Amino acid sequence: MSDELVLEMRGIRKEFPGVLANDDVDLDIRQGEVHALLGENGAGKSTLMNILYGLYRHDAGEIFVHGKPVSFGSARDAIQAGIGMVHQHFMLIPVMTVAENIVLGIEPRDKIFLDEDAAQSRVRELSEQFGLAVDPAALVSSITVGQEQRVEILKALYRGADILILDEPTAVLTPQEAGELFGIIRSLKAEGKSIIFISHKLNEVLEIADRITVLRRGRKIETVPREGATEASLARAMVGREVLLRVEKPPATVGDVLLSVKDLEVVDERGIPMVRGVSFDVRAGEIVGVAGVDGNGQTELIEAITGLGRMDGGSITVAGHTVHARSPRAMLDAGVGHIPEDRQRRGLVLEFSIGENVALHDYAKEPDSKWGWLFPARMIDRARRLIKEFDVRGGGPETRAGGLSGGNQQKVVVAREVDRDPKVLIAAQPTRGLDVGAIEFLHRRLVSERDEGRAILLVSLELDEILSLSDRILVIYEGEIVGEHTGEVSEHEIGLEMLGAGKTTEAA
Amino acid sequence: MSGSDEERPTPPLAQPDEEAASAAGRLAVKHRAGGLIVPVLTALIAFLIGGLVVLATGHNPLLAYRDIFNGAGLNWIFHPTTDIANTAAYNLSQTLLQTTTLILCGLAVAFAFRCGMFNIGGQGQYFIGLYVANWLGWSFSGMAPLPHILIAVVGATLAGAAWAGIAGVMKATVGAHEVISTIMLNWIAIWVGEWLFGDGGPLQNAANKTVPISNDVADSAKLPVFWGQQELQGLHIGFFVAIAALVVFSLILNRTTLGYEVRAVGFNPDAAAYGGISVRKNLVRAMAISGAFAGLAGALDMLGYLYHFGQSDIPVSSVGFLGIAVALLGRNTAVGVGLASLLFGALLFGTTHGLNSNVIAPDLAGNLTYIIQGLVVLFVGADVLILSVWGWRKRIRPKAKPAGTAEAAA
Numbered sequence: 060m061s062d063e064l065v066l067e068m069r070g071i072r073k074e075f076p077g078v079l080a081n082d083d084v085d086l087d088i089r090q091g092e093v094h095a096l097l098g099e100n101g102a103g104k105s106t107l108m109n110i111l112y113g114l115y116r117h118d119a120g121e122i123f124v125h126g127k128p129v130s131f132g133s134a135r136d137a138i139q140a141g142i143g144m145v146h147q148h149f150m151l152i153p154v155m156t157v158a159e160n161i162v163l164g165i166e167p168r169d170k171i172f173l174d175e176d177a178a179q180s181r182v183r184e185l186s187e188q189f190g191l192a193v194d195p196a197a198l199v200s201s202i203t204v205g206q207e208q209r210v211e212i213l214k215a216l217y218r219g220a221d222i223l224i225l226d227e228p229t230a231v232l233t234p235q236e237a238g239e240l241f242g243i244i245r246s247l248k249a250e251g252k253s254i255i256f257i258s259h260k261l262n263e264v265l266e267i268a269d270r271i272t273v274l275r276r277g278r279k280i281e282t283v284p285r286e287g288a289t290e291a292s293l294a295r296a297m298v299g300r301e302v303l304l305r306v307e308k309p310p311a312t313v314g315d316v317l318l319s320v321k322d323l324e325v326v327d328e329r330g331i332p333m334v335r336g337v338s339f340d341v342r343a344g345e346i347v348g349v350a351g352v353d354g355n356g357q358t359e360l361i362e363a364i365t366g367l368g369r370m371d372g373g374s375i376t377v378a379g380h381t382v383h384a385r386s387p388r389a390m391l392d393a394g395v396g397h398i399p400e401d402r403q404r405r406g407l408v409l410e411f412s413i414g415e416n417v418a419l420h421d422y423a424k425e426p427d428s429k430w431g432w433l434f435p436a437r438m439i440d441r442a443r444r445l446i447k448e449f450d451v452r453g454g455g456p457e458t459r460a461g462g463l464s465g466g467n468q469q470k471v472v473v474a475r476e477v478d479r480d481p482k483v484l485i486a487a488q489p490t491r492g493l494d495v496g497a498i499e500f501l502h503r504r505l506v507s508e509r510d511e512g513r514a515i516l517l518v519s520l521e522l523d524e525i526l527s528l529s530d531r532i533l534v535i536y537e538g539e540i541v542g543e544h545t546g547e548v549s550e551h552e553i554g555l556e557m558l559g560a561g562k563t564t565e566a567a
Numbered sequence: 568m569s570g571s572d573e574e575r576p577t578p579p580l581a582q583p584d585e586e587a588a589s590a591a592g593r594l595a596v597k598h599r600a601g602g603l604i605v606p607v608l609t610a611l612i613a614f615l616i617g618g619l620v621v622l623a624t625g626h627n628p629l630l631a632y633r634d635i636f637n638g639a640g641l642n643w644i645f646h647p648t649t650d651i652a653n654t655a656a657y658n659l660s661q662t663l664l665q666t667t668t669l670i671l672c673g674l675a676v677a678f679a680f681r682c683g684m685f686n687i688g689g690q691g692q693y694f695i696g697l698y699v700a701n702w703l704g705w706s707f708s709g710m711a712p713l714p715h716i717l718i719a720v721v722g723a724t725l726a727g728a729a730w731a732g733i734a735g736v737m738k739a740t741v742g743a744h745e746v747i748s749t750i751m752l753n754w755i756a757i758w759v760g761e762w763l764f765g766d767g768g769p770l771q772n773a774a775n776k777t778v779p780i781s782n783d784v785a786d787s788a789k790l791p792v793f794w795g796q797q798e799l800q801g802l803h804i805g806f807f808v809a810i811a812a813l814v815v816f817s818l819i820l821n822r823t824t825l826g827y828e829v830r831a832v833g834f835n836p837d838a839a840a841y842g843g844i845s846v847r848k849n850l851v852r853a854m855a856i857s858g859a860f861a862g863l864a865g866a867l868d869m870l871g872y873l874y875h876f877g878q879s880d881i882p883v884s885s886v887g888f889l890g891i892a893v894a895l896l897g898r899n900t901a902v903g904v905g906l907a908s909l910l911f912g913a914l915l916f917g918t919t920h921g922l923n924s925n926v927i928a929p930d931l932a933g934n935l936t937y938i939i940q941g942l943v944v945l946f947v948g949a950d951v952l953i954l955s956v957w958g959w960r961k962r963i964r965p966k967a968k969p970a971g972t973a974e975a976a977a
Contacts, residue, residue, distance in 0.1 A: 365841075386843075388843040391843045408831050408842075409835065411830070419841075422842075428823075431823050432823060433821075433823055433824055435822070
């Protein structure tokens with residue numbers, strides 16, 4: 060790392076209707092450094108990077124690349140100036156090969172046709188130079204998510220990027236894949252590339268970054284070197300107050316079995332078994348965590364238990380009663396609460412007010428309605444009480460749920476589920492995409508619901524979350540429970556089980 | 568977010584940061600701001616383009632619109648009178664007669680829309696209502712008026728509901744798209760009508776077997792006329808039924824559990840299912856209620872002023888399709904549908920029978936309604952476009968107010 064600045068952003072200001080997304084933000088990036096951009100959701104990280112990448116126009120401020128003032132009207136301008144961006148959601152064409160995706164738009168040509176051999180050899184050179192192992196001839200549809208990410212990085216490098224923006228790159232990766240990504244980032248750095256690493260995960264930032272810039276509510280709070288920074292100090296800068304990072308958890312007092320799943324089988328529409336003979340119990344007063352890589356049957360398992368999806372075999376017993384009717388209503392009435400993994404698609408009707416959303420399960424019962432006649436005022440009263448109890452910010456009972464931030468939306472979901480006093484609470488990825496403050500709140504709430512005597516099934520892709528909250532951990536792999544742990548267990552051990560107990564998922 | 572010393576921006580707004588949230592947030596602001604702006608702008612632009620067409624024919628569009636305004640009897644407001652011999656009063660009564668039908672046909676589209684479905688079958692459901700009302704209207708001659716009218720109206724309404732319900736069942740069971748199935752059902756309704764009223768058809772009149780036309784409904788089934796004369800297409804009490812239907816529509820949607828389910832399914836079927844709502848049941852039910860509105864429209868027209876119907880009337884009728892434009896322009900709300908119905912009702916009558924103008928050619932005038940109807944559908948489909956035009960206007964203005972002042976006034 061040298062002290063030469065490759066990029067300076069000065070006094071960047073960006074206003075959206077009603078909200079100041081970036082307010083007088085400065086950022087400078089040195090040659091060959093990994094610079095983390097840290098902040099809660101809504102702090103202005105993505106806005107700032109989208110400005111840098113030419114996707115948004117800033118209202119005020121200046122950008123210098125290698126000391127020269129620039130003004131980007133589009134991503135094309137930014138790419139020409141040597142800036143590359145890997146978005147959270149990859150933009151690859153699945154039916155094309157890795158090499159074809161990488162050279163797309165600036166293909167080496169053989170007269171008028173794409174020169175496939177040249178493309179592949181160019182990609183191979185690049186991938187060797189930076190240590191990004193991919194098979195240029197493989198179809199994108201056949202490679203893993205981690206490999207797709209490498210293709211995206213190669214795409215940026217192929218276009219001559221020497222400043223690379225990675226937007227929450229680890230969100231989609233397993234711990235092992237994240238480790239590999241960090242290796243790649245280090246080798247890019249060794250080749251003199253500068254990397255802007257957007258994250259809200261403190262441990263990652265401390266592991267990989269040379270310097271860290273913290274944003275809060277659109278303002279730059281500080282830029283600090285990694286040396287001397289701690290999780291606690293960064294969390295304080297992000298949130299603006301002291302944050303309890305460890306979950307305070309008294310030992311569990313376990314009671315009766317409230318949820319019992321036996322020999323559960325789920326076959327998807329294509330006839331592929333997604334859940335294969337899964338059996339487990341969850342008792343009152345315990346949190347059982349289900350760890351696994353995305354797509355190993357977690358969603359199908361939850362949808363079977365909640366009546367939302369298929370169930371092709373086995374039985375589900377709630378508080379001693381086997382539930383035969385297969386519908387969400389039957390499961391709700393049996394006492395199953397559900398914090399769905401996708402709160403915007405499942406958990407909330409975004410166009411409904413908070414009051415209407417809070418009534419989503421019980422609108423047809425008193426006090427919300429009688430003989431089919433609704434009492435909106437009573438919904439609003441309940442919403443007002445829950446907004447207070449759960450500290451929902453950003454609006455009142457009549458505010459549209461879609462107008463709330465992610466964390467506050469999730470609080471509305473949790474408030475509704477808990478307020479029904481369920482015996483079993485299924486929490487699927489309850490903190491996905493939330494910021495530290497909201498995560499802290501939700502974790503504490505889950506523990507206190509456990510202590511109320513509910514049986515909690517926690518399904519999460521965040522291993523940290525599983526490890527810190529669960530009293531017992533189940534590991535799911537290809538639709539089967541492949542491991543069960545109580546007490547201390549290492550991240551590494553579970554990580555290996557998540558990948559099929561040492562079996563490799565990389566078939567490249 | 569923590570409660571720190573900084574001032575928070577206006578509360579109920581989306582976080583502007585993450586790309587999706589920002590787009591959704593901005594759209595939300597625009598939708599709120601666009602609540603009134605979009606339909607009004609839509610109508611204005613449609614009239615403007617209609618005016619350009621008139622201009623292209625070498626006439627003065629302002630004078631043409633004045634004549635249409637008078638033709639629709641809207642100038643009655645300057646000299647209110649109940650005297651039906653007065654031209655303005657007569658024209659207004661005829662405009663309101665059209666409005667009555669349009670309100671119900673508009674609600675037929677709007678209700679399904681609120682459940683996330685596009686009911687293109689209002690025309691067919693309206694026909695089915697007409698047929699059944701006609702049949703019940705002459706079948707029970709000699710009955711007392713009140714029960715007779717009730718039987719005919721309820722029968723026709725249920726028939727419309729059943730007809731639309733077919734499309735609902737098909738969507739709920741095999742996933743057949745309602746746009747396709749309701750269009751198909753329109754054609755079936757049309758050809759069923761051709762057969763019913765045609766030579767030797769079951770509903771062809773008994774007196775003269777050479778005309779493909781139905782019997783007249785019995786006097787006992789005719790709706791009382793409260794403004795004008797029964798023989799001269801006076802305004803019948805169906806007008807109040809339509810106004811009541813607007814209120815019922817609004818109450819069902821906003822104040823009943825049924826309406827809650829409809830709206831939940833319409834906004835987000837996945838979340839509705841998660842909430843324990845049966846999505847399939849609601850698709851069928853919402854479609855049937857939509858059809859009931861259209862069937863009721865058919866009943867009121869038949870018992871209110873048509874009294875009979877024939878093969879040659881079938882291709883001429885397009886009021887069910889006009890209901891689509893009414894619902895879209897009215898943004899699927901009761902008040903909006905009411906106002907849009909008045910607008911289109913005025914256009915329908917003011918450009919045809921009511922028009923007394925030497926400024927605009929009658930054949931162009933009659934088609935002006937359809938030009939404006941088409942433009943409205945086109946523009947409402949492109950309301951994002953209209954909103955961005957609105958956005959440009961804001962951007963052109965010098966410097967916006969400082970942060971924190973949302974443009975959302977609604």
